[in-house]
Amino acid sequence: MKNIEPSATVTLPTLETPIHREQFDIQLVEMRCVAPIEFARPFYDATMGPFTSYRACFVRLTDRSGAWGECEFPATATDLLRHVFVSLLLETPKNTYEELYRKLYWGIRNEGFRGGAALALGHLDRIFHDLAARRKGVPLFRYLGGRSPRVRAYASGGGIHLTGSELVDECLAWEAQGYTTIKIKFGSLTTTVKEDLVRITSVREALRSETQLAIDANQSMSLPKAQKLSQALGSLDIAWLEEPIHSAALHEIEALCAHSPIPISYGESERSALVFPSLVRAGVKHMQPIAGHISSLHEWLSVANLARRHELTFSGGGTSHINASALAVVGGEALLEYLEPVVGVMASLLRVGPTVQDGYFTVPEVPGIGAEVDWERLEKKKQIVDRAVWKNDDQ
Structure with missing residues (x-):
């Protein structure tokens, strides 16, 4: 393993976001969930599917000052919100965020720091950041020190349900729309290296030479299969090979990276920044943590800083219209995934959100995270299927 200098930690004081010193007195917690929205076509990747619909939940926090922040919240974690987070939020008035976050963080200790x-x-941390930026009257990316609202995007989709010709047509359409990096899915638990190579090569040969192609195996491969494939791809100019083997198999990841002629990418499955120095030691060349999936924006930004120090490429994904603000803070060559089957559905819920054009997201210059749900329209269409409100008892 390579030696990593002691500074490659997640406790860098220079990365503390301004929110840590601010005070909050949360008076109201609201949750609203939207009826599942069907995808135009079911989507598959190498290890999961069909993905047939998107169900979004959102949580809003209102401070005693009247300022509020709102963001998506995992539909699978609403019990955690009800039984753990709400009491901590409403019963700890006038805390600095550093103090409040510490209580929230240790409140999930028995659930583990690497899972749901x-x-x-x-996600809750992003809501607080939205609230803090709104309270200051500034866009979140500027609140966190970002300079430009523009974020480079890469087109993503290429599900394994597509035939070879459908896949090529989809990628060529993205290229025509201005995307200079494109990512496809490939493989499954049963495909052969030969079959995978046919799928990847057909796209690489169809795209312009200057268009970057990334490929995603969704952890479906064994180490020997991944080693064989990476060697075969050496001459194809692949931007990165994403999560070829199990994300927890650090020793196998190190063995793969040691001799791979193409960059190996990990980080999408991680929930803690504490894992990323180990990925650097293993030889991973492309870091891809998801803002909101890492347990705080402070930690997420520390991973971006880690990647910058080691001259690694960096990208983010998730719900792109919400995460565009985070990528705008990183700037530079950082990329934000435009996962076409999902992103369009999220955009349909918003009344305010980033624009997507010519291979870039542009975050609106409005206070907060830059994405607001059109609740009035959803209410009229009776698309809100679950809601709950919790108030501070002294209201």
């Missing part, structure tokens, strides 16, 4: 509870905390 940590992901839920990361």
Whole structure:
């Protein structure tokens, strides 16, 4: 393993976001969930599917000052919200965010820091950041020190349900729309290296030479299969090979990276920044944590800083219209995934959100995270299927 200098940690004081010193006195917690929205076509990747619909839940926090922040919240974590987070939010008035976050963080200790509870905390942290930026009257990316509202995007989809010709046509359409990096899915638990190579090569040969092609195996491969494939791809100019083997198999990841002629990418499955120095030691060349899935934006930004120090490429995904603000803070060559089957559905819920054009997201210059749900329209269409409200008892 490579040696990583002691500074490659997640406790860098220079990365503390301004929110840590601010005070909050949460008086109201609201949750609203939207009826599932069907995809135009079921979507598959190498290890999961069919993905047939998107169900979105949102949580709004209102401070005693009247300022509010709102963001998506995992539909699978609503019990955690009800039974753990709400009492901590409403019964700890006038805390600095650093103090409040510490209580929230240790409140999920018994759920583990690498699973769904940590992901839920990361979403809650984004809501607080939205509130803080709104309270200051500034866009979140500027509140966090970002300079430009523009974020480079890469087109993503290429599900394994597509035939070879459908896949090529989809990628060529993205290229025509201005995307200079494109990512496709490939493989499954049963495909052969030969079959995978046919799928990847057909797209690589159809795209312009200057268009970057990334490929995603969704952890479906064994180490020997991944080693064989990476060697075969050496001459194809692949931007990165994403999560070819199990994300927890660090020793196998290190063995793969040691001899791979193409960059290996990991991080999408992680919930804690504490894992990423180990990925650097293993030889991973492309970091891809998801804002909101890592347990705080502070930790997420520390991963971006880690990647910058080690001259690694960096991208983010998730719900792109919400995460565009985070990527705008990183700037530079950082990429934001435009997962076409999902992103369009999320955009349909919003009345305010980033624009997507010519391979870039542009975050609106409005206070907060830059994405607001059109609740009035959803109410009229009776698309809100679950809601709950919790108030501070002294209201």
